Amino acid sequence: MAVFVQKFGGTSVGDPERIARCAGRVKQRVDEGHQVVVVVSAMGHSTDDLIELASRVSDRPERRELDMLMATGEQVSVALVAMALQRVGVPAVSLTGGQAGITTDGAFGRARVTRVDRGRLEAELAEGRVPVVCGFQGLSSTGEVTTLGRGGSDTTAVALAATLRVAEQGGCCEIFTDVDGVYTADPRLVPSASKLARISYQEMLELALLGAQVMHPRAVLFGERYGVPIHVRHSQRPDEGTMICRETPEMEEVMVVGAALKQDLGRVSLRRIPNNAGVQGLLFDAVAKAGIMVDDIMQTEFGEIASISFTVDHGDLADVKIAASKVLDRFGTGELAIEIGLAKISVVGTGMKSHVGVAARMFTALGAAGIPIHNITTSEIKISCILGKEHAQRALAISHEVFGLDQVGALQHAAVR
């Protein structure tokens, strides 16, 4: 007997019929003789409806009150899912985040899980009941209702799985969602993309940061830290999905597991600025204070003179221009250039660590296709190229093809068998 944590997202519990299907999924595991803890998100658009309601009451609602409001969304879901389980003969009990033992800090709207007390969960499991837990929420140490912010329900599921040590008994954290797994690229952009049988935490993290919507980076990080195997599966289809797990030696045999495209980027370049200690701090402090998320940063230097470029979302260019200009004024030297219409193509793979020539293969393929590369950034397991958006989709297809990504899924599945 293993313990499985099954998480169902908002779409999966969007109406009574879907809730019944989720209950069926849970029952299946229970009938196999396993113990199950269920984590659910708020139904479909109910979160949006609550935000809309709040906006009609106040233009600047306090975060604490918003959390109190938002937390009701998951509470509705858990009650209904528990009812649906009871209806098909599975004893179940709904629990708020607090009742499930999830303690957070007091940062309303983006609280962090500080402690999970598994006493109640274990007691319910011991009684043969399926605890159905509100995702996305907890209780602060002073008893206030908090929400975990984006990716919160995934984080709840992985945190509970970690606390219950599901891996030790052969269980895992199953994330049921509206896609059937992690693909080598977005299938809407690359029709030949293949579904991965498994992916390492680090690879998933990079892909998630590059915009793969399957899992929130935060939950992946949590999974990595506590070694929780995370199984991404489609909530309505029986497919096998993708397992996110620790890196294994076989994983390194595959150079690249995924390619991603980030659109609508702009580039800000500060050229001929002083190459002093602290210039970067000044610049990015000013950008951060303007509330702007920076994508990639690239710096080059020539003696006492440096150039810094960074990419941001298109929509932030106007604000970033103001912030960067002020910094240049303080430097008393240098020039500012803003470019629009850029995109970023990235390839990700643990195998890069043990294979040479991965970057070269990508650059050569893009070069052969006549696609100019404006900037390059790399991490240990990722290569990103900034290029003109008119080349973006073709560059993605080329990168996907050159690393044989359309075959990776099939190869992995074959290896698993």
Place this chain on the structure above:
Amino acid sequence: MAVFVQKFGGTSVGDPERIARCAGRVKQRVDEGHQVVVVVSAMGHSTDDLIELASRVSDRPERRELDMLMATGEQVSVALVAMALQRVGVPAVSLTGGQAGITTDGAFGRARVTRVDRGRLEAELAEGRVPVVCGFQGLSSTGEVTTLGRGGSDTTAVALAATLRVAEQGGCCEIFTDVDGVYTADPRLVPSASKLARISYQEMLELALLGAQVMHPRAVLFGERYGVPIHVRHSQRPDEGTMICRETPEMEEVMVVGAALKQDLGRVSLRRIPNNAGVQGLLFDAVAKAGIMVDDIMQTEFGEIASISFTVDHGDLADVKIAASKVLDRFGTGELAIEIGLAKISVVGTGMKSHVGVAARMFTALGAAGIPIHNITTSEIKISCILGKEHAQRALAISHEVFGLDQVGALQHAAVR
């Protein structure tokens, strides 16, 4: 400085505009220099929507899960009302029933308040904040979310007012609703009905049991037990409303303060049954087991033979007939008669205790109008007559007139001034 508990019902917080008006009401009291605790119900029809949703998931949802679900309705309201208060510059903090210190027993769906810990409320008040508390709900001693059932929000308000000893400092429990007070009769049935300035707990209790929707009997009982003055007021109009309070000597000067009509009654009569100890127990045990609420019971005896009549709602007659027939079979003697098309007219007043001839005056007036009375039941402060429904509305008007009820409101208001 006094403490006021202000309760707003579902209609009063039905949409953002109404919520803003409630906030205005609260601010008024705060601006007068008083401390305020707010209790709110779920918005408008949200409770019905939740029940509908549950019925689509399961035809027999467990009560515990229903409570988990229903409790979200009030949680949405408190968050929104707190936001609305903050928006108009009144510091406020929303609290679930549990956070507000309300402990109940574990009877889901009809839990009883067993303890109120006023620590959190007093702490918030001391900080200058208005606690906005979920009505209708609490937390059991094992941490389960419970709901109090019908009249629950009124009960919450009165319980908090009792705990905070509002009366000692000149405060009270203000129930804001969609009527502007307690009337001597339902103004839709008796256009000349007058609004009462004050009414005793016992009188209000009788009227509530007779169907006056203003306050739930349970909350009135709670108010009486702890001596909490309850002020019933219209949520959108500035009228003075009606104060429900302890009986005073002046109150006894008025014989009758209200007249009520209960429609669609049927009467079940068991005639010529054995006049033994225990027959009543057998009969009403069988009726209760069939899930039927009995209205009034009347019994007469002639030596070894007795007759028992009781009234029930029209809709229950078929069920009650089956249950009563079985009991007759056990007796082996007696006959069963069922009558339909009955109504009950009642008059209520503390003054009956010190005035003779109240009943006679009512019977005489009905008799003079040619209205036959089928049954009579009385309590210390109430007289009820069962009669044909074709006479009901006229009998109500006659009873109202014979005790001068159209003048009672004005007399009371004059006395208050």
